[in-house]
Amino acid sequence: MKKFKKAMALSLALAMGLSTVACGESGGSTTAAATEAATEAATEATTEAAGGEETEAATEAATEATGSKEVINLWTFTDEVPGMVDKFLEANPDFPYEVNSTIIATTDGAYQPALDQALAAGGADAPDFYCAEEAFVLKYTKGDMSSFACPYEDLGIDVDAEVSAAEIAPYTVDIGTNNDGKLVALGYQSTGGCFIYRRSIAKDVFGTDDPKEIGAIIGAGSGNFDKFFEAAETLKGKGVSILSGMGDLWTVIKHSADQGWLSDDGKLQIDPKIEQYMDYSKTLIDNGYTNDTSAWGDAWFADMKDEGTNPVFGFFGPAWLINYTLAPNCGGEKVGEGTYGDWAVCEPPVGFFWGGTWLMANKDSDKKEAVGQIIDWITLNCTETGLQYYWANGTLNGEGGTKDVVASNTVLGISDGKLDFLGGQDMFEAFIPANSYASGKTMTQYDETINNAWQDQASQYAHGEKDKDTAIADFKTNVTDQLGIEAQ
Numbered sequence: 001m002k003k004f005k006k007a008m009a010l011s012l013a014l015a016m017g018l019s020t021v022a023c024g025e026s027g028g029s030t031t032a033a034a035t036e037a038a039t040e041a042a043t044e045a046t047t048e049a050a051g052g053e054e055t056e057a058a059t060e061a062a063t064e065a066t067g068s069k070e071v072i073n074l075w076t077f078t079d080e081v082p083g084m085v086d087k088f089l090e091a092n093p094d095f096p097y098e099v100n101s102t103i104i105a106t107t108d109g110a111y112q113p114a115l116d117q118a119l120a121a122g123g124a125d126a127p128d129f130y131c132a133e134e135a136f137v138l139k140y141t142k143g144d145m146s147s148f149a150c151p152y153e154d155l156g157i158d159v160d161a162e163v164s165a166a167e168i169a170p171y172t173v174d175i176g177t178n179n180d181g182k183l184v185a186l187g188y189q190s191t192g193g194c195f196i197y198r199r200s201i202a203k204d205v206f207g208t209d210d211p212k213e214i215g216a217i218i219g220a221g222s223g224n225f226d227k228f229f230e231a232a233e234t235l236k237g238k239g240v241s242i243l244s245g246m247g248d249l250w251t252v253i254k255h256s257a258d259q260g261w262l263s264d265d266g267k268l269q270i271d272p273k274i275e276q277y278m279d280y281s282k283t284l285i286d287n288g289y290t291n292d293t294s295a296w297g298d299a300w301f302a303d304m305k306d307e308g309t310n311p312v313f314g315f316f317g318p319a320w321l322i323n324y325t326l327a328p329n330c331g332g333e334k335v336g337e338g339t340y341g342d343w344a345v346c347e348p349p350v351g352f353f354w355g356g357t358w359l360m361a362n363k364d365s366d367k368k369e370a371v372g373q374i375i376d377w378i379t380l381n382c383t384e385t386g387l388q389y390y391w392a393n394g395t396l397n398g399e400g401g402t403k404d405v406v407a408s409n410t411v412l413g414i415s416d417g418k419l420d421f422l423g424g425q426d427m428f429e430a431f432i433p434a435n436s437y438a439s440g441k442t443m444t445q446y447d448e449t450i451n452n453a454w455q456d457q458a459s460q461y462a463h464g465e466k467d468k469d470t471a472i473a474d475f476k477t478n479v480t481d482q483l484g485i486e487a488q
Contacts, residue, residue, distance in 0.1 A: 069096060069097055069098045070096065070097050070098075070367070071097065071098055071099070071100050072097045072098070072099045072100070072128045072129070072367055072370060072371060072374075073099075073100050073102065073125065073126065073127050073128045073129075074099055074100065074101045074102065074127065074128070074129055074130065074131075075101075075102045075104070075115050075118060075127040075129075075130040075131070076101065076102070076103055076130065076131040076357075077103065077104060077105055077106045077111045077131065077133070078103065078105070079101075079103060080357070081101075081131055081357065081359070081378070082099070082101040082103065083396070083397075084188070084378055084387050084391075084396070085099050085101070085374060087387065087390070087396055087397075088374055088377050088378070088387070091385070092373075095370070095373070096370070097367065097370050099374075102118075102127070106133070106135075112136060112139070115127065115130060116145055119145065119148045119362065122364055126362060126364065126365075127362050127365075128361065128362055128365040128367050128371050129359060129360060129361045129362065129365070129371045129374070129375060130359075130360055130362065131357050131358065131359055131360075132185070132357070132358050132360065133355065133356065133357050133358075134175075134191070134353075134354070134355050134356050135447070135448040136445070136448060137175055137176075137185065137356075137358045138175065138443050138444060138445040138447070139445040140185070140358075140360055141175060141176055141177070141178055141184055141185050141358070141360070142177075142178055142179050142445065143444075143445030144445065146178055146179065146184070147363075148360075148362055148363055148364070149178060149184035149185060149360045149361070149362075149363065150184065150360070150361040150362060150363040150365070150368060151178070151182035151183065151184055152182075152183045152184065152186070152361075152372070152375070153182065153183070154363070154368060155361055155368050155369065155371060155372025155375060155376070156368070156369050156372045156373075157372050157375070157376050157380065159183050162376070162380040163183070163380065165382060165410065166380050166381075166382040166388075166407070166408040166409075166410050166411070167382075167408060167409035167410045168186065168379075168380070168407050168408055168409075169190040169192060169407050169409065169435040169436070169438065170436065170438075170439075171192070171353055171435070171438040171439050171440040171441075172186060172187050172190065172356065172358070172407050172440070173186070174439065174440040174441050175358065175440035175443065176358055184360055184361075185358035185359060185360045186358060186359060186375075186379035186380065186407065187356045187357055187358045187359070187379065187407050188357070188359075188378050188379055188387055188388055188391060188406060188407060189318075189319075189320065189355075189356050189357065189391075189404060189405065189406060189407060190318075190353075190356075190405050190406055190407045190431070190435045191318035191319075191320065191353045191354050191355045191356040191405075191438075192318060192351070192352070192353045192405070192431060192434040192435035192436075192437065192438040193251070193252065193316055193317050193318045193321075193348060193352045193353055193354050193434060193438070194316075194317070194318075194345045194346060194347055194348055194427075194430045194431060194434045195214075195215075195218060195220075195314050195315075195316055195345070195346050195347070195348050195349075196314055196315050196316070196317060196321065196322060196326065196343055196344075196345050197214060197313055197314030197343065197344055197345075197346065198306075198311070198312075198313055198314065198339065198342055198343060199342050199343065199344050199423055200342050201235075201238075201240055201311060201313050202214050202313075202344070204238065205234060205235055205238045205240060205313075206231075206234075209344055209423075211344050211345060211346040211347075211425065211429075211430060212346070214344070214346045215346035215347045217231050218231050218346070218348075218349060219349040220346055220347035220348060220349060221347055221348075221349070221437070222349050222350075223349070223350060224349060224350070225249075225280065225349055225350070227349065228242070228349050229283065229289075232284075232287070232289040233287070233289075235289075235313055236287065236288060236289060239310055239311070240310060240311045240312070240313055241288070241289060241290050241291050241303075241308075241309075241310045241311070241312050241313065242289050242290070242312075242313045242314070243284065243289065243290045243312065243313070243314070243315070243316075244290060244291050244293045244299075244300050244303040244308065244312045244315065245290050245291065245292060245293040245294055245295065245300060246280075246281040246284045246285060246290055246292070246458075246459065246462055247294060247295045247455065247459075248290075248295065248315055248316055249277070249280055249281070249284065249316070250277060250281075250451075250455055250458070251295075251316050251317065251352065251354050252316050252348060252349075252350055252352040253273060253274065253276075253277045253280070253350070253352075254274070254277075254352075254447075254451055255351075255352045255353055255354075255438065255439065255440070255442070255443075256273055256350045256351065256352055256439075257271035257273045257274050257442050258271055258272075258273065258442070259271045259442055260442035260443060260444045260447075261444050261446065261447065261450045262444050262446070262485070263488060266485070267485070267486055267487060267488040268450075268476060268479050268480075268485050268486065268487040268488065269487075269488050270472070271442075274454065275472075277454075277458055278457075278458045278461050278462070278468055278471065278472075281458045281459070281461070281462035282461060282462045284462070285462040285463060286462075290312075291303055291308045291309045291310055291312060293308070301329045304325070304326050304329040304330055304331075304339065305329060305330050305331030305332075305338045305339055306331070306338070306339050307331070316348060316352070316354075317354055318353065318354050318355060318405065318431070319403075319404050319405035319427060319431055320355060320404065321354070322343070322345075322419070322421065322422070322427070323402045323403070323404060324402075326343065326421075327340070327421050330343075330421075334420070335420055335423075340420075340421055341420055341421060341422075341423050342423070343421060343422050343423065344422055344423060344425050345422060345425060345427050345430040345431070346430060347430055347433055347434055347437075348434065348437070350437075351434065351436075351437025351438045351439065352437075352438055353435075353438035353440070359375050359378060359379060361375060379407065380408075382408045382410040382411050384414070386411070388406040388407065388408045388411045389411050389414070389415065391404050391406050392404060392405070392406045392411050392412060392415040392417070392428075393415050393416060403415075403416070403417055403419065403427075405417075405427070405428065405431045405435070409432055409435065412428045412431070412432055413428075413432075415428065417429070417431075446483055446485070449479075449482055449483060450479055450483070453475055453478045453479055453482070454475055456478075457471040457472070457474055457475040457478075458471065
């Protein structure tokens, strides 16, 4: 099936000063412009004959008249989902549409403003479906831009039956449900997190590297960090840091609160578990339980290959942290090189998730049924020919690809999660329960900004730059200044 992709081709984006980059070719001897012109003319004629009503039947008639295919517009921020769509089109050669992917990186905040304008502008170039990541997905499912998201049931998807059959991780459903209780977004990954630890250190310090036993030692499923800090003290006695940096703990705590950042009347509130993070951070720094690194910095990556200040026992994270962060930075590519093969996964003390991408359809699209077929194949199909099975088993582009944890527990149950990087452990055995622990019910559309402000103040307090009361007061002031949200 002919398919072309482009990174930017819309006048609205040009007006914003964003550069346009071609990301593919239409192929064949017919140019994209000629194809679009022929399709437009045929569609126009068909529409007039139908009394001006554009329907998917009219689209198919236009396709037959020109020998071309109508276009579905996808907006996203990486080439990941477009790659999945390629697979769908390859598997469904009779699908009467091609997909035009507009890819705008989230770098420098470019994606959201462009997407917002495209949705609001409407018209032929508007997104028919689009993606949002954890940092800002609530804006599109429950927040300021949620009115554009089409309920999955209006895409021809039997929501209750398919979500149940696929055993979709509950937190992904929570996040993708709008304020009217309708499901408008789902992901393909499940990013529920575990504790990913070094086997050799576990054996040396605790006498075992068994995931169940290490889980018990750090308080897996306990709902608190009491045992985790006991383990931190034991590890310190052996010259080992339990975490690389204090921010690694924030990854867990930010989604474990009982209430979100906003009260029912829209005021800023601080959940007791969130406030406790300041105390935990101070304990980690004062007692030397970390190497005091920052996530995504050189020192953080160095700890993954055991080249940091002290050996680091582990990292909190989902499967993607293993595949795309730990493995590439472990100092080797096979067992015996660097820390490759010296890792294992156990359940965390507290449920959490980190990251993820959700797919939504535009309520104003005139291609809802076709869009629904693509979204359903990516997010809910739990057969061995659905995206999630390919993604879980690393077979999307043939054997030997990267295995990942997907949203469907049904799929995980029939998939092989064994990794040499984890010493042969089947990671799905730990991540399936971890997915059930995670919750997205306390998120708000302002979390990205507020979380960054909180973490900044917690760091200053932990490093003795200000007292706790001052840090909290400064946090409240910063949120009000940035978002206009007053504190309770």
